[in-house]
Amino acid sequence: MNADTTGPHVVVAGGGITGLAAAHRLALAGHRVTLLEADARPGGKLLAGEIAGAPVDLGAESLLARRPEAIALARAVGLGDRLQAPATTTASVWSRGSLVPMPKGHVMGVPGDARAVGGLLSEEGVRRIAADLDLPPTEIGDDIAIGAYVAARMGHEVVDRxxxxxxxxxxxxxxxxxxxxxxxxxxxxxxxxxxxxxxxxRAVQRAGAAVPADAAGAATGLGGSVFAGVRGGVGTLPGAVADAVRAAGGEILLGAPVTALRRTGATGWQVVSGDRVLTADAVVLATPAGPAAALLAEHAPAAARELGAIEYASMALVTLAFRRPEMPDLTGSGFLVPPVDGHTIKASTFSSHKWRWVADAAPDLFVLRTSVGRHGEEEQIHRDDADLVDASLKDLAAATGLGARPVATTVTRWPGGLPQYPIGHLARVARIREAVADLPGLRIAGAAYDGVGVPACVASAHRAADEIIATSETAAPGAGHSS
Known part of the structure; x- marks a missing residue:
């Protein structure tokens, strides 16, 4: 660790993008930072790889560019010149056996005009959407499931498809x-x-339209694009952040799961990782909910109970490379799949169409990927690689007419990859934070709380780091060390 860094010692548990962003924020503020990650690499669900020599993302592939946090972090760690808008964002829906262009003018699939979804829904489905205008107001209360609410107002077909x-x-x-x-x-x-x-x-759409695209995307330099990628993959972001943490004096220890937390005095902590014990002035828990619950069971049992109740979905990504001349005439960035039709895959991304950097790196190949697995379908990710590849090829053939065999395949599994946000989730998060607030020098952050996207995770990390920084400014640094 950089000997010039003399601020309070903060241990960050978890080296996904949340933990890395927290460590980066803290290190730049002059804190001594030690990040502990159980895996052999940092980055969590952000993973860059390759297939048949072509660089690809094997995890999250894009950043929501109209939120500033992830783009700003990428720029701060030297990736600004590698940010790219998608080459195309035109997607389809594979519904009732046909690829239908994704309708425009909706908010997370909820249409503002029944006519906009005429190509996707039945005539009865379109009429049912229009009937919303004649229905009395629906009492929403403190929270409601989006599917139940939309179905009550606009019918089940628009929810399903x-x-x-x-x-x-x-x-x-x-x-x-x-x-x-x-x-x-x-x-x-x-x-x-x-x-x-x-x-x-329509009110949400007007609010979005009131912010000019250039203003929304001014900080990105991406012409107001809603999404952004990184040349070489979003999966290169964790490594760049890790390098920046080390350059700022931070220490990153891999293969180092946090197994216990102990209180020391009124405000200090001991963080146990195997036979290593680190003494810290503050701790950021940037782990998934389950490990966080185990670590907090003794110190904040109410928070631990709430964390233990957070459910996760598992998924797998199947990445496929084909010889470009053997491909059918695919258009757009890919397609989404309504679960009501009973197919294995839930989406496919045409990576060589969507990202210029993929096409430029492998002009003779066409790279695409499918995603498999929803909440309650845990068995899907336990199918062997060949089975998942065959199931993906079967669905791709039915959707697009693809008959070629891939020259290379890669299956990446993400068990427990996505936290679920059921009714009452934000109230649960508020209770967790209230319970944790009673623990001096400890904060929580991650996808389990305020959003699953990369920008939301970075924002969560910065919130936790900033609260620790603010507290430490009024307290004398401790004598944090590892032994």
Missing amino acids: HVEPPLGGVYAGDAHRISMKAAVPALFAAAREHATLTAAV
């Missing part, structure tokens, strides 16, 4: 369980202010 696909892509969950307040907060707030869901969607 237009809301479930994007929600499944983000949360790998069930729209009838996912909290509208947590997953689509702008729509939840608007729905409480307007008599109809249609009016609420």
